[in-house]
Amino acid sequence: NKEKIISYGKRGMTLEEDLNDTNMYYLSNGTAVIHKKPTPIQIVQVDYQSRSTAVIKEAYFRQASTTDYNGVYKGKYIDFEAKETQSATSFPLRNFHEHQINHMKNVVSHNGIAFVILRFVSTDEVFLLESKDLFLFWERMENGGRKSIKKDEIISCGHRIEYGLHPRIDYLKVIQHLLLV
Amino acid sequence: NKEKIISYGKRGMTLEEDLNDTNMYYLSNGTAVIHKKPTPIQIVQVDYQSRSTAVIKEAYFRQASTTDYNGVYKGKYIDFEAKETQSATSFPLRNFHEHQINHMKNVVSHNGIAFVILRFVSTDEVFLLESKDLFLFWERMENGGRKSIKKDEIISCGHRIEYGLHPRIDYLKVIQHLLLV
Numbered sequence: 206n207k208e209k210i211i212s213y214g215k216r217g218m219t220l221e222e223d224l225n226d227t228n229m230y231y232l233s234n235g236t237a238v239i240h241k242k243p244t245p246i247q248i249v250q251v252d253y254q255s256r257s258t259a260v261i262k263e264a265y266f267r268q269a270s271t272t273d274y275n276g277v278y279k280g281k282y283i284d285f286e287a288k289e290t291q292s293a294t295s296f297p298l299r300n301f302h303e304h305q306i307n308h309m310k311n312v313v314s315h316n317g318i319a320f321v322i323l324r325f326v327s328t329d330e331v332f333l334l335e336s337k338d339l340f341l342f343w344e345r346m347e348n349g350g351r352k353s354i355k356k357d358e359i360i361s362c363g364h365r366i367e368y369g370l371h372p373r374i375d376y377l378k379v380i381q382h383l384l385l386v
Numbered sequence: 387n388k389e390k391i392i393s394y395g396k397r398g399m400t401l402e403e404d405l406n407d408t409n410m411y412y413l414s415n416g417t418a419v420i421h422k423k424p425t426p427i428q429i430v431q432v433d434y435q436s437r438s439t440a441v442i443k444e445a446y447f448r449q450a451s452t453t454d455y456n457g458v459y460k461g462k463y464i465d466f467e468a469k470e471t472q473s474a475t476s477f478p479l480r481n482f483h484e485h486q487i488n489h490m491k492n493v494v495s496h497n498g499i500a501f502v503i504l505r506f507v508s509t510d511e512v513f514l515l516e517s518k519d520l521f522l523f524w525e526r527m528e529n530g531g532r533k534s535i536k537k538d539e540i541i542s543c544g545h546r547i548e549y550g551l552h553p554r555i556d557y558l559k560v561i562q563h564l565l566l567v
């Protein structure tokens with residue numbers, strides 16, 4: 206459905222905006238409670254101009270120690286990271302940090318559900334990749350293998366998510382299916 | 387054990403520091419994966435001084451739309467807020483925002499586990515109050531009743547948590563017990 210992909214691409218929405226919208230839809234429909242965590246900031250200087258107004262005058266972006274999204278779906282703990290790439294042929298693994306991989310491994314070891322949502326910007330294609338598969342590609346890299354996941358590999362291991370209107374990126378449809386398997 | 391309480395009080399640790407330490411202990415011991423969410427910030431102006439250094443020059447604190455802590459314990463979704471009060475006789479409900487109460491109600495409706503951890507600063511006493519009890523006190527207030535929870539009520543409804551060394555505030559012991567009941 207090329208026409209659909211193009212029309213959504215035209216909207217110029219980022220993956221994060223689409224996911225926030227999707228999560229809001231899930232929340233209002235009673236499907237799940239999933240939120241994006243705030244960006245971690247190191248605050249250095251704050252001006253308290255009045256009792257009620259505090260202005261942060263100096264702060265720095267910190268690296269996140271976990272993934273960006275988490276929440277609850279059917280009693281299960283859900284945890285994921287969303288990433289976009291400009292590359293058309295592969296997904297660079299440098300998009301992930303080692304502590305994010307470790308965090309996802311911890312989540313899985315406590316019977317949580319962890320995954321990543323990957324978007325190829327040039328073609329506006331979105332995939333859900335289960336953490337178990339991400340770990341394999343990560344280990345391949347650590348063992349001296351390629352530093353990215355080939356798009357063909359994502360197509361065969363991952364789960365394609367077609368854009369929709371409500372919700373825009375229905376990733377829980379994939380999770381629901383995996384829970385039934 | 388008054389001596390113990392006093393000695394811990396002398397440390398001058400905040401509830402947040404004690405809980406972060408506790409969560410780090412849980413993580414390294416393989417008990418649970420629970421993190422504090424970053425403080426939500428509205429960024430207005432950023433200076434990109436070099437390729438790698440971005441300095442936030444103007445930003446404001448935003449109100450959180452959820453609770454501060456969440457994660458996974460034995461496959462279950464855990465969600466809580468931690469609050470301190472200077473009052474010795476009651477816990478003011480204005481410490482909570484309505485959207486935090488609504489968030490906890492949403493969590494419970496999806497079979498997650500929601501609660502609050504309350505600390506009385508003057509006596510350095512810590513209690514875990516289950517969300518179902520918090521909701522009752524909140525509704526009492528909404529129906530024109532008192533705007534706080536009496537300490538006596540917290541003692542009878544809540545679960546006292548004694549300070550420890552490792553972990554400092556073992557709130558999952560309470561949750562484990564509740565899961566077995």
Ligand SMILES: [Mg+2]
Nearest residue numbers: 269272273286
């Ligand atoms: Mg991120």
Ligand SMILES: [Mg+2]
Nearest residue numbers: 450453454467
């Ligand atoms: Mg808070």
